[in-house]
Amino acid sequence: MTMQAMINEWYPVGLFSQLDSAGRTTALMGEPIEVARDADGNAKVTGGDGRVLPVRVRYGHVWSSLGEPKKELFPIPEADQPGRRFVDVGVVRVRCSPLRAVENFLDIAHFPFVHTDILGAEPHTEVQNYKVEIREEEDEVWATQVKFYQPQAAKSASGGITTEYMYRVPAPTCSVLYKTCPPRPSEWDVITLFVQPLAEDICDVWPWMALFDDETAMTDLIHFQQTIFLQDRSILENQIPRLLPLDPGMEIPTRADLTSIAYRRWLKRHNYTYGAQLVAQ
Amino acid sequence: MRLSHGFVRGETLSCIYHGWSYGQAGNCLRIPAHPGLTPPETIRVATHDVEETDSVIWVAVGTPASKPPRFDGLTPLRSLTAFAGIAAIEAAAGAKASPEGFVEFDASTGAVCLLLSAWEDGQTLIHVLLKADAGPAAGIRASRAAESLRRRAEGLQREIAQ
Numbered sequence: 001m002t003m004q005a006m007i008n009e010w011y012p013v014g015l016f017s018q019l020d021s022a023g024r025t026t027a028l029m030g031e032p033i034e035v036a037r038d039a040d041g042n043a044k045v046t047g048g049d050g051r052v053l054p055v056r057v058r059y060g061h062v063w064s065s066l067g068e069p070k071k072e073l074f075p076i077p078e079a080d081q082p083g084r085r086f087v088d089v090g091v092v093r094v095r096c097s098p099l100r101a102v103e104n105f106l107d108i109a110h111f112p113f114v115h116t117d118i119l120g121a122e123p124h125t126e127v128q129n130y131k132v133e134i135r136e137e138e139d140e141v142w143a144t145q146v147k148f149y150q151p152q153a154a155k156s157a158s159g160g161i162t163t164e165y166m167y168r169v170p171a172p173t174c175s176v177l178y179k180t181c182p183p184r185p186s187e188w189d190v191i192t193l194f195v196q197p198l199a200e201d202i203c204d205v206w207p208w209m210a211l212f213d214d215e216t217a218m219t220d221l222i223h224f225q226q227t228i229f230l231q232d233r234s235i236l237e238n239q240i241p242r243l244l245p246l247d248p249g250m251e252i253p254t255r256a257d258l259t260s261i262a263y264r265r266w267l268k269r270h271n272y273t274y275g276a277q278l279v280a281q
Numbered sequence: 282m283r284l285s286h287g288f289v290r291g292e293t294l295s296c297i298y299h300g301w302s303y304g305q306a307g308n309c310l311r312i313p314a315h316p317g318l319t320p321p322e323t324i325r326v327a328t329h330d331v332e333e334t335d336s337v338i339w340v341a342v343g344t345p346a347s348k349p350p351r352f353d354g355l356t357p358l359r360s361l362t363a364f365a366g367i368a369a370i371e372a373a374a375g376a377k378a379s380p381e382g383f384v385e386f387d388a389s390t391g392a393v394c395l396l397l398s399a400w401e402d403g404q405t406l407i408h409v410l411l412k413a414d415a416g417p418a419a420g421i422r423a424s425r426a427a428e429s430l431r432r433r434a435e436g437l438q439r440e441i442a443q
Contacts, residue, residue, distance in 0.1 A: 109314040113300045125300060125313035235298055238282055252324055256314040 003029060005271040007067035009171055010054075010074075012194040012206045014062045015088050016043060027198045028066055029274060035062055060088045060208050061194060074140075074170035078190045078210050087209040087221050092229045094205055096236040097275035098173045098197035099244040099267065101205055104232055105175050105193045106167055106263060108148050109256040114231050117151050121160075124149035127256035134266055141169035141266050143259040154189065155216045155224040157182040169263055172272040173197055184212040191225075200275045201242045205229060243277040284326065337396070337408065350381045355394055355410040358420055363405045363431045365438035367397050370405060373434035386430065393423045395430075403438075407431065 011028055014035045023036025023044075033053065034046040045053040045064040056063040056073050063073055078084060094101055104110070109127050111120025130146040146165040153163045166178040166188070173195035178188035190210040195203050207225050245251065246268045253261055267276060286297045293310055295302040300313040301324075309324035330341040332349050336357045339349040363370060371377050374386045374395065384395040396408040409427045411420060 109299045112313065113297055122300075122313070126316050127314040235282065238286060240282065254312060254315055254318075 003066075003274050006172055006197075006274040008065060008069050009067075009173075010056065010063045010065050010069055011173060012061040012196050012204075013045060013064050015060060015090070015206070016057050016062050017060065017088055019043060019062065026196070026204070028064065029197050030199050031066060033064070035064070059192065059194070060086060061206055074174070076176060076190065076192070076210070078188070081210070083212060084190075084210045085213055085218075085221075087211065087218065087225070089207040089209065089222050089225045089229075092205045092207075092226070092233060093198075093202070094233050094236050095202050096239060097201055097243050098195045098203040099272075099275040100236055100239055100242075101195045101203055101232075102169065102173055102175050102193060103244060103260050103263060104236055105177070106143070106169070106259040107257070108146060108165065110235070111148060111150070114235055115228055119150050119153070119228065120148065121151045124160075129255065130258070132258045132262045134262060138170070141167075141259070141262050143167040143262075146259075153180065154182055154211075154213070155220055156211075156213045167259055169266065172267060172270070172274075173203075181212050183215075187212055189213075197275060203275075241277060243275060246273065246276045246278055337410075352394075352410065354413050356413070356415070358393075358409040358411050359424055359427070360406060360408045361427060361431060362400070363407055363434055364403065365405060365431070365434040366403055367399055367405055369438040369441065370395070370397060370407065370430070370434040372437055373430050386426075393426065395427070 007029065013026060013028060013033065014024060019035065019037050021037050023034050025032060025034055027033060032048045036044050038044045043055050043057050043062040045055050045062065047053050047066065053064045053066065054069060058073055059076060059079055112122050112125045128147055130143055132143045135142055144166045146167065147162055148165065149160060150163045151160045153161055161180070161182065163180045168176040170176065175193045177191045179191060181187045181189040189212065192208045194206040194208060196206065197203050207229060209221065209225065211221070213221065244264070246264050267273070282296060282298045284294055284296055287295050288297065293302040293304060301309055302311045303326055304310050307325045307328040308322065309320035312318055312320055330345070332339045334349050335352050335355065337352070367378065371384060374384050376384050376386060378384050378397060382396055384397060386393045386395050392412045394410040394412065396410060398406040398408070400406050407427065409423060411423055415423070
């Protein structure tokens with residue numbers, strides 16, 4: 001395990017809306033940290049030894065880093081688009097590698113079996129060919145033209161539809177999903193997965209959404225997303241090995257796993273190995 | 282993901298994660314994400330001999346020379362996992378396992394038999410069997426007694442660890 005490459009990345013450490021002056025104690029890559037509001041109402045993050053850590057407040061969350069980020073936090077242009085509702089879903093603690101949480105988010109083939117009758121249903125199990133690339137300029141993994149039949153694609157969906165997805169991985173523990181927006185077919189709904197690595201084998205997952213949906217109650221939007229993530233948790237906590245294998249080993253990938261293959265390759269290329277194992281076991 | 286989290290349909294066992302299904306010989310029969318694909322022979326899982334006797338399922342490691350033991354007059358009640366070794370469970374029950382692997386455990390309800398099976402990470406699977414037709418109320422009492430035995434065994438295990 002090496003922290004060198006990942007230590008200079010931004011990570012979510014809490015919801016800004018829920019932060020008060022008393023703050024909260026949490027952890028980042030094994031180090032205890034304090035997240036609080038200072039006297040001026042700004043977010044402040046303090047490391048275990050009292051040093052002041054870098055801070056950003058964006059996409060509903062407070063972001064920080066144990067190192068010195070070389071890049072600004074990745075952009076999500078839709079976060080500034082008028083008419084969207086922004087949903088702070090909250091936190092789901094998962095006893096798994098932060099990288100496994102992201103990889104599971106990128107996978108659609110499990111929908112009919114894990115999110116049965118919501119994000120997928122038999123016999124509509126086929127994953128059609130889609131496109132995957134590592135965009136060199138942005139240094140991001142992208143999967144596009146992903147299509148899947150979904151009985152209940154979103155809280156706003158009535159009945160089954162074939163949903164189109166695009167996935168982005170702009171940071172080692174973050175992914176942004178663009179998804180068919182049932183009430184507004186010309187736009188994409190944005191669902192993100194921000195993962196806070198508490199340690200190599202445990203993480204806090206902070207989903208966040210930017211949706212076109214003026215109808216559904218906020219509580220129902222949150223409940224829908226929490227239902228999905230709790231179903232994922234039962235899978236993630238039982239994966240073997242605990243750390244994400246970056247070298248080919250016992251696993252047999254298929255075409256449906258192209259996003260995951262690109263994600264692992266990108267992690268390895270950047271030496272993003274916190275939560276990963278290099279030697280197959 | 283272990284196949285034990287999966288589901289059985291007809292004569293196939295399917296994984297809960299992506300629904301890959303396997304036949305009795307361990308070969309992969311179907312990958313739902315690619316319904317048109319015939320899974321290559323190389324995709325297979327290890328298989329073990331299985332026997333069911335007196336409502337207990339036995340799995341063999343390798344090729345056993347004999348059939349599993351019979352337990353006349355015993356009724357299986359439930360199975361539970363303990364974060365404790367066999368020695369700690371024996372100590373908590375106040376009895377040693379017989380050559381067949383039985384620990385006789387006299388709960389207030391009469392005799393209960395525990396079948397112990399060492400598992401990974403120091404855990405033990407405890408299969409609880411009742412002597413004869415004890416009735417539902419006795420079953421519930423035996424079940425609670427087994428849970429309290431597990432708590433004692435896990436407490437003993439923690440003491441050993443310290």
